[in-house]
Amino acid sequence: MSAPNVVIGIGNRFRRDDGSALQVLNALAGRLPESTVVIESDGEPARLIDSWADAPVAVVVETVRQNRAPGSIAGIAWEAHVASSTGIEHGSHSLGILEAIALGRAVGRMPLKLRLIGIEPEDLGWGEGLTAAVAHSIDAAADLVLDYLGLSASASAFRSSR
Amino acid sequence: MTHSNTGSRTLSVASLARVEGEGSMHVVVRDGSVQDVELRIFEPPRFFEAFLRGRSYTEVPDITARICGICPVAYQMSACQAIEDACGVTIDAQVRALRRLLYCGEWIESHALHIYLLHAPDFLGYESSIELARDHRDIVERGLQLKKVGNDILNVLGGRAIHPVNVRVGGFYKAPAVADLAPVAERLRWARDAAIDTARWVATFEFPDLMLDGDLVALHHDREYAINDGRIASTSGLDITVSKFPEHFGEEHVAHSTALHGRARAGAFTVGPLARYNLNFDQLPTIVKQVAADVGLGRTCRNPFKSIIVRALEVVFACDEALRIIDAYEPPARPSSDMPPRGGTGHGCTEAPRGLLYHRYTIDAEGIISDAVIVPPTAQNQPSIEHGLHKFVQDRLHMDDLELTRQCEQAIRNYDPCISCATHFLDLSVDRG
Numbered sequence: 001m002s003a004p005n006v007v008i009g010i011g012n013r014f015r016r017d018d019g020s021a022l023q024v025l026n027a028l029a030g031r032l033p034e035s036t037v038v039i040e041s042d043g044e045p046a047r048l049i050d051s052w053a054d055a056p057v058a059v060v061v062e063t064v065r066q067n068r069a070p071g072s073i074a075g076i077a078w079e080a081h082v083a084s085s086t087g088i089e090h091g092s093h094s095l096g097i098l099e100a101i102a103l104g105r106a107v108g109r110m111p112l113k114l115r116l117i118g119i120e121p122e123d124l125g126w127g128e129g130l131t132a133a134v135a136h137s138i139d140a141a142a143d144l145v146l147d148y149l150g151l152s153a154s155a156s157a158f159r160s161s162r
Numbered sequence: 163m164t165h166s167n168t169g170s171r172t173l174s175v176a177s178l179a180r181v182e183g184e185g186s187m188h189v190v191v192r193d194g195s196v197q198d199v200e201l202r203i204f205e206p207p208r209f210f211e212a213f214l215r216g217r218s219y220t221e222v223p224d225i226t227a228r229i230c231g232i233c234p235v236a237y238q239m240s241a242c243q244a245i246e247d248a249c250g251v252t253i254d255a256q257v258r259a260l261r262r263l264l265y266c267g268e269w270i271e272s273h274a275l276h277i278y279l280l281h282a283p284d285f286l287g288y289e290s291s292i293e294l295a296r297d298h299r300d301i302v303e304r305g306l307q308l309k310k311v312g313n314d315i316l317n318v319l320g321g322r323a324i325h326p327v328n329v330r331v332g333g334f335y336k337a338p339a340v341a342d343l344a345p346v347a348e349r350l351r352w353a354r355d356a357a358i359d360t361a362r363w364v365a366t367f368e369f370p371d372l373m374l375d376g377d378l379v380a381l382h383h384d385r386e387y388a389i390n391d392g393r394i395a396s397t398s399g400l401d402i403t404v405s406k407f408p409e410h411f412g413e414e415h416v417a418h419s420t421a422l423h424g425r426a427r428a429g430a431f432t433v434g435p436l437a438r439y440n441l442n443f444d445q446l447p448t449i450v451k452q453v454a455a456d457v458g459l460g461r462t463c464r465n466p467f468k469s470i471i472v473r474a475l476e477v478v479f480a481c482d483e484a485l486r487i488i489d490a491y492e493p494p495a496r497p498s499s500d501m502p503p504r505g506g507t508g509h510g511c512t513e514a515p516r517g518l519l520y521h522r523y524t525i526d527a528e529g530i531i532s533d534a535v536i537v538p539p540t541a542q543n544q545p546s547i548e549h550g551l552h553k554f555v556q557d558r559l560h561m562d563d564l565e566l567t568r569q570c571e572q573a574i575r576n577y578d579p580c581i582s583c584a585t586h587f588l589d590l591s592v593d594r595g
Binding site for chain 1: 209228
């Protein structure tokens, strides 16, 4: 039996928009096949590698600052960032998704296909709840996860309503 | 970034790599003497203490588990102990053993992460664990597998590895069956051997000479290597109950950091693996003492660079202790004790992977929290880290800025500083050429 697909949300719900990926996981509740594994993560690389190793498709959702409008959603071409760097710089946590990818590749523990979705934050201060712009983007980010898994949003909505 | 001129230098690292969280370092040298060392830690200004006020005492394990992704169990265990103290509840012996088992899982996870992914690259001249893995894939894989065994314990007992959900005040929501623990024991037997190999491996590193000054403080228990309870002891002879912590230790604001700095009435002090090892060597099982002897570590060790060996020995201990607990395990009659609220104040203190973690809560007769105090190990160690760096830099002023900065970062990583509640976002700059 092949390994299941994995959806991973990285974030901290007590740091405002840093919790956006966790909200995307909530928005996906009931819209994914039962076999899909859904994981809440703090971005710690070893656990990320364990989570996605050998998965046919792993979709990771994370807060990513690219100086775009708050709430902007983008598929991240992580290959260029990992391939071009040795000491990868992170804004806050020194070990994170890019280190996990680089380490996973170094030890041969990667999914067959890895997709990374970034959500642009507005506020990363202390507190619960997303800013309006980021909250507004959650459903679209969830639809993009479904798209990456080969599930159209309408088809998955139909599945969950049955 | 570094700047230098004759006799005066400023070393500044804006973002410390391979430190769990957010932090920076600033060293000022004037006329050939170290004038100032500041470790700036961007700890939250007591967000969680404020967040807990007004909440129910039953919510504490779930909320405090989110303070740190690396050591959620430590926060849960100190919190539960404090609430149970306030309510006057004593937990079942098997529940206590399960908590200790859960804690062993966290020690294995956290120490393996630090040894293999954060600290070993320093000693071997690699920029990161990624470069280390490219040259020594088998070694890094061993570290990842070892860490995973800790993860497995958290999954079985805690319900999941991150922010365990099966912990409640008074015990657990559900106790595992004996059969649930059997597969974990199988993996622990491999892990214990891997941990021994780890200790032998790290003991071959070259260690700069450095002696940790001041008091070492840890929990002490007469019959076991203290993890989840005991008295607070120190190398200078302190021996107090956990409830006396506020009388002997405090925290103070300093201008250069948002984190509170730990202060002891008796002066600077250090918590963590070195403190535990020095105070509790006699309580280690024979297998750990034997490995310590094999790798040339005596019953005391004050070189902070050798903390990597002590962490490896503590992984051997945690694997061995976890096996002992599983072998003796009988499911408790009930997974948790009744916990009717009772107005009062309770204290809790356990040994997080990075050292002593103290919690205090005041609750009213309905169980609503009116006051919360959380003193993490990194805050307690911060003055000691700065003090140690002062001397460390002074003895190495002949080095160029790049090498001196690198060695300072390594020295800071000796303490495995963890700055709780970092955000986890990614800063990404894109060259759109």
